[in-house]
Amino acid sequence: xxxxxxxxxxxxxxxxxxxxxxxxxxxxxxxxxxxxxxxxxxxxxxxxxxxxxxxxxxxxxxxxxxxxxxxxxxxxxxxxxxxxxxxxxxxxxxxxxxxxxxxxxxxxxxxxxxxxxxxxxxxxxxxxxxxxxxxxxxxxxxxxxxxxxxxxxxxxxxxxxxxxxxxxxxxxxxxxxxxxxxxxxxxxxxxxxxxxxxxxxxxxxxxxxxxxxxxx
Numbered sequence: 619x620x621x622x623x624x625x626x627x628x629x630x631x632x633x634x635x636x637x638x639x640x641x642x643x644x645x646x647x648x649x650x651x652x653x654x655x656x657x658x659x660x661x662x663x664x665x666x667x668x669x670x671x672x673x674x675x676x677x678x679x680x681x682x683x684x685x686x687x688x689x690x691x692x693x694x695x696x697x698x699x700x701x702x703x704x705x706x707x708x709x710x711x712x713x714x715x716x717x718x719x720x721x722x723x724x725x726x727x728x729x730x731x732x733x734x735x736x737x738x739x740x741x742x743x744x745x746x747x748x749x750x751x752x753x754x755x756x757x758x759x760x761x762x763x764x765x766x767x768x769x770x771x772x773x774x775x776x777x778x779x780x781x782x783x784x785x786x787x788x789x790x791x792x793x794x795x796x797x798x799x800x801x802x803x804x805x806x807x808x809x810x811x812x813x814x815x816x817x818x819x820x821x822x823x824x825x826x827x828x829x830x831x832x833x834x
Contacts, residue, residue, distance in 0.1 A: 621725065621745040623779035625686055626801035627829060628822040629748075630654040631783075632676075634661070636810045643675050645809055650683040652818025654808075655801070658705055658727075660690040673699045688725060696724075703727065705748065708735060717743035727781075731762055736772045736780075744778060748803055751784025752794060755805075766797060773798030788820055795828045802828075 630649045632642060646657055657680050661669050673689060677699050680687035686702040689695055693716055696704040703725025706713065713728050720726075728739035730747045739747060749772055751763050763784070773780045779800035786794075787807045794802075802825045811817035 621779065623746075623800035625656050626746060626779055626781040626803075627655045627825045628653060628818060629656045629658065629781050629783075629801055629803040630808055630818070631658045631660050631690075631803055631805045633805050633809055636806070642672060643679055645814060646676055647679055647683075648814035649808055649818045650679070650685060652815040653822040654685060654818050655822070656686045656688065658688045658690055658803075670695060670699065673701065677701055686725060688727065693719065703745070705729070713739055713742035713744050730772065731764055733768070733772055733775055736776050736778075740776050740778050746800070747772070747776065747778050747780045748783045749773075749780050749799075750782060750803075752782050753785030753787075753790050755785040766793065769794070769799070770797040788817075788824060791821075791824055791828065800829060801825050 632646065634642060637645065657676065659673055659676055673695055677687050688703045688705050689701050690705050691710050693704050693711055697720060704716065705727035707729040713726055716726055725745050726743065727746050727748055728744040730736035730739055730749050736747055749764060749769055752769065769782060781801045781803045782794055782799045783803035786802050786804050791802055802821060804821055807821060808814060808817050
C-alpha cells in the first residue's frame with residue numbers, strides 16, 4: 619500500500635510504567651492532542667481479555683483523531699480489533715507470512731538493527747522500518763545499539779521510510795539530524811513526561827525540523 623512517511627513523524631509507543639492513577643487511554647489521548655502521528659500499543663504482561671478490551675478502546679480513540687493504530691507483535695489481535703496494522707521484531711512472525719495473511723492494505727512495520735535485516739524486511743513487504751536503539755533506552759536496557767553511521771546507511775539503502783527508536787529525547791534527537799529518517803519513535807520521552815500533550819507538541823515540532831528542515 620502507499621504509506622505516507624509523515625505518519626512516522628511522532629510515533630508513540632505505549633508503556634504502562636508511568637500510568638500512576640491514570641489510564642492508558644488517557645495517556646494516549648493526551649499524546650494525540652499534542653500531535654502524535656501514529657500509536658503503537660505495546661503490552662507484554664496483560665491477559666488476553668484485558669489486552670483485547672484495551673486494544674478496542676485505543677483503536678476507537680485513534681479513529682476519532684484520524685491517526686493509525688498498530689499493535690506490537692500480535693497479528694491476530696490486530697486483525698480482530700480492526701487495527702491499522704502491526705509492528706514486529708526480528709523474533710516475531712516473519713513479515714512475508716504476515717503479508718500473505720493480511721493482504722496489501724494492512725500496515726506492517728518491522729524492526730531492523732542491521733542493513734541486511736532492513737533489506738530483508740523491505741523485500742518481504744514491510745511498509746516502514748523501526749531502526750535502533752539509537753541511544754540507551756530505559757525501557758529496553760539490554761537493547762543492542764546502532765551507530766549514527768549505520769542508521770544513515772540503512773536510510774540511504776532502502777526505499778521504505780525509517781523511524782528512529784531507542785532512548786530518543788528532546789535533548790539527544792538533534793544528533794540524528796541528516797540521517798534520512800522519516801520521524802522519531804518515543805516512549806519515555808512522551809509518556810513519562812509530566813505534561814504529555816506539551817511533550818508531544820515539542821517532540822513533533824523537533825521531528826518536523828529534523829526531517830523537513832522546518833522551524834523547530
